[in-house]
Amino acid sequence: MDQPVIQTLQLDHQFGKHKVLQQVSLNMPKGSIYGFLGPNGAGKTTTIRLLLGLLKPTQGEVLLFNESLSTHRIPMLQKIGSLIEMPSLYLHLTGRENLRNACILRNIPYAKIDEVLALVRLTKDANRKVKEYSLGMKQRLGLAIALLPDPSLLILDEPTNGLDPNGIIEMRELLKQLNRERGISIFISSHLLSEMEKVATHIGIIHHGRMMFQGTLQELQSLKVNGAYLQVDCSDQERAVQIFTRESGLVMLNGSGFKLPYQSKEHVAQLIQTLVREKIDVYQVQVNGNDLENLFLYLTEKQAS
Numbered sequence: 055m056d057q058p059v060i061q062t063l064q065l066d067h068q069f070g071k072h073k074v075l076q077q078v079s080l081n082m083p084k085g086s087i088y089g090f091l092g093p094n095g096a097g098k099t100t101t102i103r104l105l106l107g108l109l110k111p112t113q114g115e116v117l118l119f120n121e122s123l124s125t126h127r128i129p130m131l132q133k134i135g136s137l138i139e140m141p142s143l144y145l146h147l148t149g150r151e152n153l154r155n156a157c158i159l160r161n162i163p164y165a166k167i168d169e170v171l172a173l174v175r176l177t178k179d180a181n182r183k184v185k186e187y188s189l190g191m192k193q194r195l196g197l198a199i200a201l202l203p204d205p206s207l208l209i210l211d212e213p214t215n216g217l218d219p220n221g222i223i224e225m226r227e228l229l230k231q232l233n234r235e236r237g238i239s240i241f242i243s244s245h246l247l248s249e250m251e252k253v254a255t256h257i258g259i260i261h262h263g264r265m266m267f268q269g270t271l272q273e274l275q276s277l278k279v280n281g282a283y284l285q286v287d288c289s290d291q292e293r294a295v296q297i298f299t300r301e302s303g304l305v306m307l308n309g310s311g312f313k314l315p316y317q318s319k320e321h322v323a324q325l326i327q328t329l330v331r332e333k334i335d336v337y338q339v340q341v342n343g344n345d346l347e348n349l350f351l352y353l354t355e356k357q358a359s
């Protein structure tokens with residue numbers, strides 16, 4: 055698991071004078087599902103294009119399977135399946151015919167077609183025209199094409215973008231299955247923290263072209279707890295702040311209540327019991343700071359301190 059499948063060494067990229075990536079050092083262990091997370095415009099697609107050799111870095115290096123992409127591009131790309139945003143499909147052809155075309159282009163035997171159709175659960179719809187497919191089915195067909203060469207690494211750019219909740223669940227389950235049963239390492243970009251938490255084993259966070267965090271999902275989650283705070287709305291905010299300031303100096307008046315660092319659900323229960331005992335009515339208790347935006351704020355503050 056510790057052997058890297060993707061490594062970038064201080065990657066910089068600029069379009070003209072616009073610096074889009076700065077010193078991006080990615081490290082994706084073999085066998086992992088690496089969630090590459092960042093808001094729109096953070097530099098995710100640019101990074102993916104560099105990983106696939108579709109762009110050349112201004113500085114730095116990409117290593118795939120421990121070898122330099124600049125010297126081993128062709129054999130490496132044969133081991134990689136990719137899906138960048140919407141797959142380009144022939145809508146007037148059937149799913150099976152699209153796969154046949156892809157086989158011809160990549161010199162892959164037709165025998166693989168039934169296998170990949172079954173993997174992405176499109177066997178029953180294989181002979182329907184793609185124009186009749188839902189977006190989720192089109193994405194799965196794109197994934198089937200990416201799986202044709204039996205890749206050991208999949209690189210997927212926002213594969214759940216635009217899908218309905220069912221489509222998102224199907225894609226998520228499918229990726230986990232491919233990772234678990236076939237041992238395929240999966241690099242997946244997304245702007246949704248909650249989605250990546252459901253699928254990824256490792257996370258890299260990019261913001262304004264810089265890596266802000268890289269580690270296991272557990273490491274990210276412990277950071278999130280550190281960054282999260284509890285917002286409590288109640289009938290007597292001033293007295294509540296006095297009570298809890300005795301326990302922890304980090305309590306602040308906020309809106310119609312107060313806020314303090316989130317510790318644990320047991321601590322939340324104790325806090326509510328204390329308020330009730332003190333005859334202060336509790337209107338609302340909310341854990342904030344667990345979303346991507348707050349996480350960025352937290353990480354930025356942490357880097358500056």
Ligand SMILES: Nc1ncnc2c1ncn2[C@@H]1O[C@H](COP(=O)(O)OP(=O)(O)OP(=O)(O)O)[C@@H](O)[C@H]1O
Binds near residue numbers: 097101
């Ligand atoms: N070909 C290009 N020429 C000039 N600027 C570009 C080009 N492609 C991307 N950019 C700029 O680079 C920055 C990063 O874009 P990128 O597409 O990598 O972000 P992203 O994280 O994938 O976001 P999104 O989810 O919106 O695609 C953006 O400011 C974008 O405008």
